[in-house]
Amino acid sequence: MGRDRDMHTHDERLTRMVLTAMHDRLAMDPVPLDRPGDVATLTAALSGLITPEGADPHDVMSLWTDVLAPHVMSSDATNFLAFIPAAPTKAALLFDMLVSGASIQGISALEAAGAIAAENQVLRFIADLAGMPPEAGGVFVSGGSAGNLSALTVARDVGRHRRGLGRGSATRVAVSDQAHSSIHNALSILDMTALEVPTHDHRLTGPALAAALAADGDPGSVVGVVATAGTTNAGIIDDLASIAPVAGEHRLWFHVDGAYGGGGLMAPSVRAQYAGIEHADSFIVDPHKWLFAPYDCAALLYREPRLARAVHTQDASYLDVIHAGGDEWNPSDLAYHLTRRARGLPLWFSLAVNGTDAYARAVERSIELARWTARRVEAEPHLRLLREPTLGIVLFERIGWAPADYDRWSAALLDEQVALVTSTKWEGRTVGRLAFLHPRTSQDLVEEILARMA
Numbered sequence: 426m427g428r429d430r431d432m433h434t435h436d437e438r439l440t441r442m443v444l445t446a447m448h449d450r451l452a453m454d455p456v457p458l459d460r461p462g463d464v465a466t467l468t469a470a471l472s473g474l475i476t477p478e479g480a481d482p483h484d485v486m487s488l489w490t491d492v493l494a495p496h497v498m499s500s501d502a503t504n505f506l507a508f509i510p511a512a513p514t515k516a517a518l519l520f521d522m523l524v525s526g527a528s529i530q531g532i533s534a535l536e537a538a539g540a541i542a543a544e545n546q547v548l549r550f551i552a553d554l555a556g557m558p559p560e561a562g563g564v565f566v567s568g569g570s571a572g573n574l575s576a577l578t579v580a581r582d583v584g585r586h587r588r589g590l591g592r593g594s595a596t597r598v599a600v601s602d603q604a605h606s607s608i609h610n611a612l613s614i615l616d617m618t619a620l621e622v623p624t625h626d627h628r629l630t631g632p633a634l635a636a637a638l639a640a641d642g643d644p645g646s647v648v649g650v651v652a653t654a655g656t657t658n659a660g661i662i663d664d665l666a667s668i669a670p671v672a673g674e675h676r677l678w679f680h681v682d683g684a685y686g687g688g689g690l691m692a693p694s695v696r697a698q699y700a701g702i703e704h705a706d707s708f709i710v711d712p713h714k715w716l717f718a719p720y721d722c723a724a725l726l727y728r729e730p731r732l733a734r735a736v737h738t739q740d741a742s743y744l745d746v747i748h749a750g751g752d753e754w755n756p757s758d759l760a761y762h763l764t765r766r767a768r769g770l771p772l773w774f775s776l777a778v779n780g781t782d783a784y785a786r787a788v789e790r791s792i793e794l795a796r797w798t799a800r801r802v803e804a805e806p807h808l809r810l811l812r813e814p815t816l817g818i819v820l821f822e823r824i825g826w827a828p829a830d831y832d833r834w835s836a837a838l839l840d841e842q843v844a845l846v847t848s849t850k851w852e853g854r855t856v857g858r859l860a861f862l863h864p865r866t867s868q869d870l871v872e873e874i875l876a877r878m879a
């Protein structure tokens with residue numbers, strides 16, 4: 426092929442080849458965990474592939490399927506229990522392919538009204554889950570980090586404006602010691618610093634926030650507070666209900682980071698623990714985590730989108746035409762981006778096709794498995810449960826183990842393709858951590874993982 430190909434002409438063979446590969450991937454049951462690879466070896470296998478004339482598509486595809494893909498771990502494997510796993514639905518994965526094929530420019534209603542209407546329907550659904558008011562609105566961004574950065578940019582500018590602080594003035598945001606690393610990253614990018622609030626039982630509370638502000642020498646420089654609804658390490662939800670009134674009293678922008686835990690809003694058994702989230706000025710949840718969407722997809726919601734619009738709208742004369750709509754906003758106006766993939770559509774399609782009950786059941790499943798695992802851990806004399814799981818994450822320790830023992834346990838499980846599990850740090854110690862997210866992860870797998878700690 427190569428040399429004579431017109432790359433914009435439909436090529437039936439190429440289409441079939443790629444769609445067949447997609448078909449094979451979707452039909453995998455279970456999805457293989459796969460393993461890490463040696464970057465130098467993989468780089469060597471790729472050497473010389475990109476040429477002026479082009480290569481045979483079959484050769485390139487084989488290189489992907491046989492050489493590269495086995496060294497890409499499947500975060501949607503049912504035995505991927507490290508970090509935060511993924512579990513995109515089949516419907517969402519399929520629709521994602523269609524979104525790519527349709528070249529949707531998700532900037533504005535002018536260019537993509539149909540796509541944006543559907544994305545907004547999902548954003549409204551999420552806003553309703555959180556109990557945000559009818560005027561709330563938002564946009565899908567690439568991930569929780571992008572969502573946190575975009576929201577904290579608005580927090581900073583609105584906070585400075587409310588306080589009459591100038592551009593360069595010292596500005597801070599109250600955070601707990603459990604806040605995600607992306608929050609610190611965002612603060613650094615935005616030239617803000619953290620007022621670190623001590624936690625009780627790893628949860629940020631309103632009284633602790635009030636006490637930190639009272640003890641601080643310059644509380645007027647604090648413009649916002651970040652609460653976490655589901656910490657990444659342990660799945661803990663801050664006491665949002667007590668934080669909200671303190672934020673209100675001090676006129677702090679109240680941002681809730683639910684990148685991981687926000688999906689739990691769908692689970693009746695834990696919904697009450699999110700009380701107070703309805704007062705958030707901004708809220709993020711990563712559907713690519715616990716709402717079963719493909720990467721990369723984060724929902725960013727604002728209580729008053731017009732504030733975000735005032736901060737993020739890019740002014741360029743060629744863009745004037747997309748801002749003609751008065752009170753309406755475009756997705757590009759609500760975050761740090763311009764061109765964007767309509768990445769909310771796979772979730773929209775899957776939610777519509779599967780129905781919300783299926784989502785609620787799937788989220789509950791991982792919470793139930795975490796609770797069941799906690800009981801199993803408690804039943805073993807050589808294991809200790811470190812905290813009752815709130816969501817789908819279980820922290821526990823093997824009595825008598827040193828960090829190297831956890832490393833060996835983890836390496837052997839991966840080597841034998843039993844599971845990807847990693848240790849974490851908890852109160853200064855190395856401990857075991859299981860993150861459940863895929864609704865098909867089995868109790869048998871947990872039994873096997875725990876048996877390897879005997």
Ligand SMILES: *Cc1c(COP(=O)(O)O)cnc(C)c1O
Nearest residue numbers: 568569570605607657684685711
């Ligand atoms: C995962 C996570 C993030 C970062 O989200 P990305 O999508 O990885 O950028 C932020 N906050 C929390 C609590 C998270 O769990």
